[in-house]
Amino acid sequence: MSAKTLYDKLWEDHLVRTDDDGTGLLYIDRHLVHEVTSPQAFEGLRLAGRQPWRADAVIATPDHNVPTTNRASGIEDPVARVQVETLDRNCVEFGITEFGMSDTRQGVVHVVGPEQGLVLPGMTVVCGDSHTSTHGALGALAFGIGTSEVEHVLATQCLIQKKSKSMRISIDGALGAGVTAKDIVLAIIGEIGTAGGTGYVIEFAGDAIRALSMEGRMTVCNMTIEAGARAGIVAVDDTTIEYVKGRPHAPAGEIWDEAVRFWRNLHTDAGAVFDREIHIDAAGIAPQVTWGTSPEMVVSVLDRVPDPEQESDSTKAEGMRRALDYMGLQAGTPIKDIPVDLVFIGSCTNGRIEDLRAAASIARGRKVAGNLVQALIVPGSGLVKAQAEKEGLDKIFIEAGFEWREPGCSMCLAMNADKLKPGQRCASTSNRNFEGRQGKGGRTHLVGPAMAAAAAIAGHFVDVRDL
Amino acid sequence: MEKFTKFYGIVAPLDRSNVDTDAIIPKQFLKSIKRSGFGPNLFDEWRYLDQGEPDKDCTGRPLNPEFILNDPRYRNASILLTRANFGCGSSREHAPWALADYGFRVIIAPSFADIFFNNCFKNGILPIVLKEETINYLFTEAIREKPIELGVDLSSQQLIVPAGEVLSFDVDPFRRHCLLEGLDDIGLTLQYRDEIRAFEAQRRKRAPWVF
Numbered sequence: 217m218s219a220k221t222l223y224d225k226l227w228e229d230h231l232v233r234t235d236d237d238g239t240g241l242l243y244i245d246r247h248l249v250h251e252v253t254s255p256q257a258f259e260g261l262r263l264a265g266r267q268p269w270r271a272d273a274v275i276a277t278p279d280h281n282v283p284t285t286n287r288a289s290g291i292e293d294p295v296a297r298v299q300v301e302t303l304d305r306n307c308v309e310f311g312i313t314e315f316g317m318s319d320t321r322q323g324v325v326h327v328v329g330p331e332q333g334l335v336l337p338g339m340t341v342v343c344g345d346s347h348t349s350t351h352g353a354l355g356a357l358a359f360g361i362g363t364s365e366v367e368h369v370l371a372t373q374c375l376i377q378k379k380s381k382s383m384r385i386s387i388d389g390a391l392g393a394g395v396t397a398k399d400i401v402l403a404i405i406g407e408i409g410t411a412g413g414t415g416y417v418i419e420f421a422g423d424a425i426r427a428l429s430m431e432g433r434m435t436v437c438n439m440t441i442e443a444g445a446r447a448g449i450v451a452v453d454d455t456t457i458e459y460v461k462g463r464p465h466a467p468a469g470e471i472w473d474e475a476v477r478f479w480r481n482l483h484t485d486a487g488a489v490f491d492r493e494i495h496i497d498a499a500g501i502a503p504q505v506t507w508g509t510s511p512e513m514v515v516s517v518l519d520r521v522p523d524p525e526q527e528s529d530s531t532k533a534e535g536m537r538r539a540l541d542y543m544g545l546q547a548g549t550p551i552k553d554i555p556v557d558l559v560f561i562g563s564c565t566n567g568r569i570e571d572l573r574a575a576a577s578i579a580r581g582r583k584v585a586g587n588l589v590q591a592l593i594v595p596g597s598g599l600v601k602a603q604a605e606k607e608g609l610d611k612i613f614i615e616a617g618f619e620w621r622e623p624g625c626s627m628c629l630a631m632n633a634d635k636l637k638p639g640q641r642c643a644s645t646s647n648r649n650f651e652g653r654q655g656k657g658g659r660t661h662l663v664g665p666a667m668a669a670a671a672a673i674a675g676h677f678v679d680v681r682d683l
Numbered sequence: 684m685e686k687f688t689k690f691y692g693i694v695a696p697l698d699r700s701n702v703d704t705d706a707i708i709p710k711q712f713l714k715s716i717k718r719s720g721f722g723p724n725l726f727d728e729w730r731y732l733d734q735g736e737p738d739k740d741c742t743g744r745p746l747n748p749e750f751i752l753n754d755p756r757y758r759n760a761s762i763l764l765t766r767a768n769f770g771c772g773s774s775r776e777h778a779p780w781a782l783a784d785y786g787f788r789v790i791i792a793p794s795f796a797d798i799f800f801n802n803c804f805k806n807g808i809l810p811i812v813l814k815e816e817t818i819n820y821l822f823t824e825a826i827r828e829k830p831i832e833l834g835v836d837l838s839s840q841q842l843i844v845p846a847g848e849v850l851s852f853d854v855d856p857f858r859r860h861c862l863l864e865g866l867d868d869i870g871l872t873l874q875y876r877d878e879i880r881a882f883e884a885q886r887r888k889r890a891p892w893v894f
């Protein structure tokens with residue numbers, strides 16, 4: 217048999233049928249649902265008189281709209297409240313398990329899935345959310361879908377898809393001290409661009425990826441979508457299996473052994489051919505900071521804001537000019553001289569326990585700078601929050617002047633009350649720096665959690681390695 | 684879904700690359716549990732000078748005179764001409780809902796983001812990929828005093844340019860078929876009900892930990 221990529225294996229393992237033109241019908245093992253992209257899908261089912269094909273494959277939790285303070289008093293915003301209540305009602309009506317707003321297991325759907333063992337290696341995973349790519353870190357084939365497809369998966373347990381092209385990005389060698397998974401993925405996007413992965417499924421490989429924890433791999437896979445790819449995946453190894461072991465929904469006993477035997481095969485065979493291969497030297501990656509309004513507008517913390525006059529492509533130069541204008545930045549300004557007004561640490565990119573530990577290690581015994589309006593810590597889930605509190609991280613943050621909040625998406629997309637005011641500048645551990653993403657007129661700089669904490673302490677960007 | 688038929692439409696040129704779904708429909712409108720009514724808030728932050736809110740009536744809001752869709756020439760546009768990586772960002776189907784609700788039936792760009800591209804087909808919008816130089820040519824035409832009209836014929840995969848010239852474009856045959864016939868793919872997939880059941884039973888044996 218010919219050598220296969222991990223993507224080939226996952227694809228073939230879920231193929232119900234293929235049409236003559238290559239369109240595949242793919243079986244979906246796990247379907248994650250949140251309040252924003254599901255109401256119209258459930259309504260569609262209802263109108264057509266359909267039932268979910270397999271309600272037990274679906275798991276729901278509200279995350280985008282939930283408040284991060286004062287949970288007990290419910291959701292103040294009436295429109296958001298209706299949406300969250302609609303999810304609750306739909307889950308009851310269709311027999312779907314939900315971790316509701318008052319459940320400690322509630323959180324950002326992409327933090328909750330792996331944490332519960334609801335996402336396992338070798339699964340196909342979908343969610344009406346682009347950052348579903350996160351779950352590829354477990355050696356699963358995971359991608360975001362639109363609401364029509366949410367309805368399609370609910371009704372049929374399948375998705376109509378064409379196979380993507382394959383790309384392997386190898387991060388060779390070891391990362392320098394203080395350089396994290398977030399810096400890897402931002403550096404990749406800086407290199408290949410936000411459309412560089414369009415049409416591909418990307419496998420992340422190489423020593424530096426192997427050396428990452430599961431949390432770190434999730435951070436990398438999470439932002440695969442910012443590189444334009446349909447999904448990101450990492451081969452299964454001991455780190456994966458250790459992570460899954462003992463989780464509430466992970467198999468146990470004999471089935472566990474059987475599963476592990478199967479999972480051990482979830483890697484690309486030697487000699488398999490990719491449509492595109494990229495190698496990046498890990499030692500060359502420094503802590504990254506975005507300066508513009510697209511994740512590809514990124515430089516190292518040691519650099520300066522780039523100059524559009526130096527850009528030969530006129531459409532690109534125009535985009536840079538617009539971004540600088542929106543961001544209120546001058547070309548040539550050293551990144552370290554940019555002051556910040558707010559800091560947001562959280563999201564499905566960097567809201568896991570390891571991220572909070574990294575931020576706390578910087579915050580410990582220090583104080584948030586006087587020029588900061590707000591520094592928010594929003595754990596990715598109720599269980600992340602509980603774990604952090606067990607380790608005393610909450611106290612470290614609170615003593616340093618950070619706010620310790622309830623889990624949810626929060627200021628990652630500012631659908632709840634946590635948002636930037638026009639002109640405010642934020643160092644954020646989330647994944648998108650689009651215009652208005654964190655509030656109309658708000659200015660977002662994407663960084664890793666330790667870099668965000670360091671910016672909070674200094675009041676401007678600093679190289680976390682100097683602390 | 685409505686069938687996609689041959690039609691003529693005015694082209695609105697949106698000269699930006701990487702237009703993301705947050706720009707197409709800002710997040711505060713995602714709180715709606717409906718599928719319709721997003722048109723007035725399409726490109727909300729660029730289109731209006733004030734802050735848009737879900738329950739705010741848009742008729743009296745101050746328009747941004749610099750935004751292209753507010754230019755009277757493009758008022759009745761149904762074809763959006765734009766730049767690379769259109770629709771990047773989130774998976775929100777509210778983006779094509781808003782575009783369709785506003786009146787766009789066709790979007791022409793050198794490239795699209797993957798999930799957005801898929802979502803268009805599910806909502807009767809045809810995304811057309813053309814070469815960069817063709818796009819440049821269409822932009823120079825579309826910004827003239829008098830807006831241009833393009834004819835779109837999906838069955839023959841042709842665009843009819845004002846000069847009478849004909850440009851061809853590619854569409855995935857399955858998607859073209861669904862658009863032309865206005866097919867609901869859930870119905871299509873359920874034709875394979877028995878195959879799905881059989882696959883599932885076999886998977887249950889092979890990987891019992893998944894269930």
Ligand code: SF4
Pocket residue numbers: 279280324325326345347563564565624625628629646647
């Ligand atoms: S944390 Fe941000 S990116 Fe992640 S699911 Fe929530 S809104 Fe989307």
